[in-house]
Amino acid sequence: MPVPTRFALSTLGDAQAAVRDLQLREGAPTPNGVGIIDSTGAPGNVHALKKHPRAAEQIRQWAQQSNIKTVIWTAIGPRFIERTGTPFSVDAAIHYLTSLTDPTKTMALEYIRNAPADILTPVRTKVEAVFRR
Numbered sequence: 244m245p246v247p248t249r250f251a252l253s254t255l256g257d258a259q260a261a262v263r264d265l266q267l268r269e270g271a272p273t274p275n276g277v278g279i280i281d282s283t284g285a286p287g288n289v290h291a292l293k294k295h296p297r298a299a300e301q302i303r304q305w306a307q308q309s310n311i312k313t314v315i316w317t318a319i320g321p322r323f324i325e326r327t328g329t330p331f332s333v334d335a336a337i338h339y340l341t342s343l344t345d346p347t348k349t350m351a352l353e354y355i356r357n358a359p360a361d362i363l364t365p366v367r368t369k370v371e372a373v374f375r376r
Contacts (some may be wrong), residue, residue: 247361250314258313262288270318278318280306291318333365337373 253261262277271277278291280303292299295318306314323331327339340351355370 247359247360253315258315261313261315263313265317269319271317271319276317276319278302278316281311281313282306283312288318293322294318333369336366337369340370340374
């Protein structure tokens with residue numbers, strides 16, 4: 244499902260510092276969970292490029308059109324089935340969120356609710372209906 248994409252220019256000094264920052268913020272266990280495309284010749288993240296080739300190509304084209312030399316993004320990929328043993332669906336996501344205990348549940352719901360308002364996915368719509376504040 245296509246959703247609007249956001250970006251921010253980093254205030255960090257170099258791409259590797261930005262990769263480390265995003266890795267920590269997203270809870271990625273290794274830098275493999277952070278994609279990087281660098282038109283200056285610096286190495287990209289081979290793992291992320293192989294795992295997400297279509298996304299990487301779209302990001303590369305966008306960066307080139309936008310005259311942005313380096314782009315990093317969260318490239319963790321889906322982990323739902325490995326964490327729950329169930330294929331992802333909206334109902335499965337709601338069931339998983341319902342099964343969580345605090346503070347994890349509160350953090351997960353806040354993560355979903357803190358996305359920009361126009362990032363409206365089926366899961367977010369159902370979360371707002373089921374977990375009213």
